[in-house]
Amino acid sequence: MPVLEMTNTQLYARLLGYIKPYWRTFSISLLGMAVAAATEALLPALLKPMLDGTFVHRDDTVIRWAPVFLLLIFFVRGIASFAGTFAIGWVGNKLVMDLREEMFRKLLSLPTRFYDDHSTGQLISKLTYDVTQVTAAATNVVTVFLRDTIIVIGLMGWLLYLNWKLTMLTLVMIPLIAVIIKFISNRERDASRLTQVAMGDITQVIEESVTAHKVVKLFGGQHYEGRRFGDQANWVRRHAMKQVVAGAANVPIVQMVAALALAIIMYLAIQQARTDESTVGGFLSFIAAMLMLTAPAKRIAGVTEFLQRGLAAAESVFELIDTPSETDAGQQSMARADGNLVFEHVSLSYQADERMALNDICLDIPAGQSVALVGASGSGKSTMANLVPRFYLPSSGRITLDGHDLADLTLASLRDNIALVSQEVVLFNDTIAANICYGQMREVPEAEIIAAAQAAHAMEFIRELPEGMNTLVGEKGVRLSGGQRQRLAIARAILKNAPVLILDEATSALDSESERHVQAALETLMQGRTTLVIAHRLSTIEKADRIVVMQKGRIVESGTHRELLDKDAVYAQLHRIQFEWHDAEKEKNSGNLS
Numbered sequence: 001m002p003v004l005e006m007t008n009t010q011l012y013a014r015l016l017g018y019i020k021p022y023w024r025t026f027s028i029s030l031l032g033m034a035v036a037a038a039t040e041a042l043l044p045a046l047l048k049p050m051l052d053g054t055f056v057h058r059d060d061t062v063i064r065w066a067p068v069f070l071l072l073i074f075f076v077r078g079i080a081s082f083a084g085t086f087a088i089g090w091v092g093n094k095l096v097m098d099l100r101e102e103m104f105r106k107l108l109s110l111p112t113r114f115y116d117d118h119s120t121g122q123l124i125s126k127l128t129y130d131v132t133q134v135t136a137a138a139t140n141v142v143t144v145f146l147r148d149t150i151i152v153i154g155l156m157g158w159l160l161y162l163n164w165k166l167t168m169l170t171l172v173m174i175p176l177i178a179v180i181i182k183f184i185s186n187r188e189r190d191a192s193r194l195t196q197v198a199m200g201d202i203t204q205v206i207e208e209s210v211t212a213h214k215v216v217k218l219f220g221g222q223h224y225e226g227r228r229f230g231d232q233a234n235w236v237r238r239h240a241m242k243q244v245v246a247g248a249a250n251v252p253i254v255q256m257v258a259a260l261a262l263a264i265i266m267y268l269a270i271q272q273a274r275t276d277e278s279t280v281g282g283f284l285s286f287i288a289a290m291l292m293l294t295a296p297a298k299r300i301a302g303v304t305e306f307l308q309r310g311l312a313a314a315e316s317v318f319e320l321i322d323t324p325s326e327t328d329a330g331q332q333s334m335a336r337a338d339g340n341l342v343f344e345h346v347s348l349s350y351q352a353d354e355r356m357a358l359n360d361i362c363l364d365i366p367a368g369q370s371v372a373l374v375g376a377s378g379s380g381k382s383t384m385a386n387l388v389p390r391f392y393l394p395s396s397g398r399i400t401l402d403g404h405d406l407a408d409l410t411l412a413s414l415r416d417n418i419a420l421v422s423q424e425v426v427l428f429n430d431t432i433a434a435n436i437c438y439g440q441m442r443e444v445p446e447a448e449i450i451a452a453a454q455a456a457h458a459m460e461f462i463r464e465l466p467e468g469m470n471t472l473v474g475e476k477g478v479r480l481s482g483g484q485r486q487r488l489a490i491a492r493a494i495l496k497n498a499p500v501l502i503l504d505e506a507t508s509a510l511d512s513e514s515e516r517h518v519q520a521a522l523e524t525l526m527q528g529r530t531t532l533v534i535a536h537r538l539s540t541i542e543k544a545d546r547i548v549v550m551q552k553g554r555i556v557e558s559g560t561h562r563e564l565l566d567k568d569a570v571y572a573q574l575h576r577i578q579f580e581w582h583d584a585e586k587e588k589n590s591g592n593l594s
Contacts, residue, residue, distance in 0.1 A: 032084025041154025121204020137310020
C-alpha cells in the first residue's frame with residue numbers, strides 16, 4: 001500500500017523492521033534502560049525506612065547500611081544507563097546507515113523520468129535530513145516509553161502501597177493528558193512534513209547556486225540568490241517554529257495538569273500526617289515519589305514530538321524506497337552484439353497530454369554503420385539516442401538489436417553493449433585513471449588505460465600533469481579544461497570497446513586542434529561499430545555512412561552528405577545557413593585582427 005495510506009501503527013511497525021537484524025544490541029539497550037528505570041523507584045522506597053530508622057527509631061543497622069544501599073543503587077543505575085544509551089545509539093546509527101544505503105541503491109535504479117520530475121535538492125534532503133529524523137522514532141521513542149513506563153509503574157506501585165486512596169486521585173489526570181497529547185501530536189506531524197519539504201527547497205537553492213557560481217557572479221545574481229535563499233530559510237524557520245510551539249506547549253500543559261493533581265494530593269497527605277495516619281518517612285517518601293512522577297510524565301508527553309517528526313520523516317524515506325525501479329523485465333542475456341539496430345514504428349510521448357517527442361520512427365541501421373542525426377533543437381535527436389540504452393521506453397513500436405527486442409533483454413546485458421560520449425561530460429572526483437576505467441568489472445591493466453588515453457589524444461596533457469594518471473580531476477572535472485574533460489570521456493568509451501556507440505556532440509568542447517586529433521580517433525573507433533552521432537556542427541558528420549534529418553519528432557530526410565546536398569531540401573538548407581554563419585564569423589574575426 002502507498003506510504004501515505006499507511007496508518008501510524010503500520011508505518012512504525014515497518015520502521016521497527018529495520019532494527020530486527022540488530023535485535024541483540026537493541027535488547028541490551030532495553031535491558032539497560034529497564035534496570036536503570038527499576039532503580040528509580042527504589043530511591044523513594046529507600047527514603048521511608050532510612051528516615052524512620054535513623055531519625056525516629058535510631059536503628060543502628062539502618063544508619064550503617066542505608067548509605068551503602070544508596071551508593072549501590074546509583075552504581076547499578078549508572079552502569080545500566082551507560083549500557084542502554086550506548087547500545088541504543090549504536091542501533092540508531094546503524095539504522096540511519098542502512099536506510100541511507102537502501103535509499104541510495106534505489107536512486108541508482110530509478111528511471112530517468114523520475115529524475116526529470118524531481119529536483120536534486122529534494123533528493124539530497126531526503127538522504128541527508130529526513131533520514132536522520134527517523135532515528136528518534138525508531139529507537140529513542142521505544143526506550144523512553146519502556147524506561148519511563150517502568151518508572152511510572154514502579155512509583156505508582158510504591159504510592160499504592162503507601163496510600164492507595166491518595167494514589168487513585170492521580171489517575172484522574174490521565175484522560176485529560178491523553179486528549180492534550182493527541183491534539184498537539186497532529187499539529188507536530190503536519191509541521192514536520194512541511195519542514196521536510198522546505199528543507200528540500202533550501203537544499204535545491206544551495207545546490208543550484210554552488211553549481212552555477214560562475215553564472216551567479218558574472219550576471220550579478222548574488223542579491224537574487226541571497227533573497228531566494230532567505231525566503232526558503234524563512235519558510236524552514238516558520239515551519240520549525242510551529243513544531244517548537246507545539247512541543248513547547250505540550251510539556252507545560254501536561255505538567256500543569258499533573259501539578260494540579262499533585263497539589264491536591266499533597267494537601268490531603270499533609271492532613272493525614274497531622275492526624276498521625278502516616279509517619280514522617282512515609283509522608284516524605286510519598287511526596288518524593290509524587291514529585292519523581294513528573295519527570296517521566298514530562299518525557300512521555302514530550303516524546304510525541306520526536307515520534308511525529310520521525311513518522312513524517314519515515315513517510316518521506318519510504319516514499320522514495322517504494323518508488324518503482326527501472327523496468328527490467330527482460331529475460332534474455334546478450335553477449336557481444338553485432339550491432340544491427342532497427343527502429344520499428346517507434347513513437348514516444350513524455351507526458352500523455354503533450355505532443356509526441358518521436359512520431360512513427362522507422363530506421364534500419366546495419367551493424368557497423370555510422371548514422372548521424374541532425375536537425376534543429378527539439379527535433380528528437382537526443383530522444384532517439386536515449387531510447388537505445390532504454391533510458392526511456394517507447395510509447396509504441398519497438399527497437400531491436402540483432403533481432404532481439406530491447407524490452408526482452410536484461411538492462412545489464414543491453415548496456416554492456418553500448419558506450420556513450422555526451423555533450424555534458426560526466427567525470428567523478430577521482431583520479432584520471434579511475435575515470436577512464438570507470439564501471440569496468442575487472443582489474444584494468446595500466447597499459448590498456450594508457451592505450452585508451454592515447455587513442456583519445458589525452459596523453460598529451462596527462463603527461464604534463466605532476467601526478468599523471470593519478471591526478472585528481474576535482475568535482476565534475478573542474479581542474480581540467482573542457483577539451484581535456486571531453487577527451488577523458490572519449491577514452492572511457494574507447495576502453496569499454498562496446499559494439500554500439502552513441503556520440504552526443506562528442507567534439508563540442510574541443511578547440512580546432514584538439515577536435516582534429518579526436519575526430520581522427522573517433523573515426524578509428526567507429527570502424528566496425530554501429531554509431532549514432534548527434535551533431536549540430538554539420539562539418540563533423542560529413543563522412544557518416546548515412547545522415548538522418550529530423551523535424552518535430554519525424555524523419556524527413558535520409559541519405560549521404562552528397563545525396564542530401566544534391567536533393568537541395570532541409571539538410572541542404574541547414575548546411576547553407578550554418579556555413580554562411582561560419583563565413584560571416586571568419587570575416588568578422590579577420591576584420592578584428594586587421
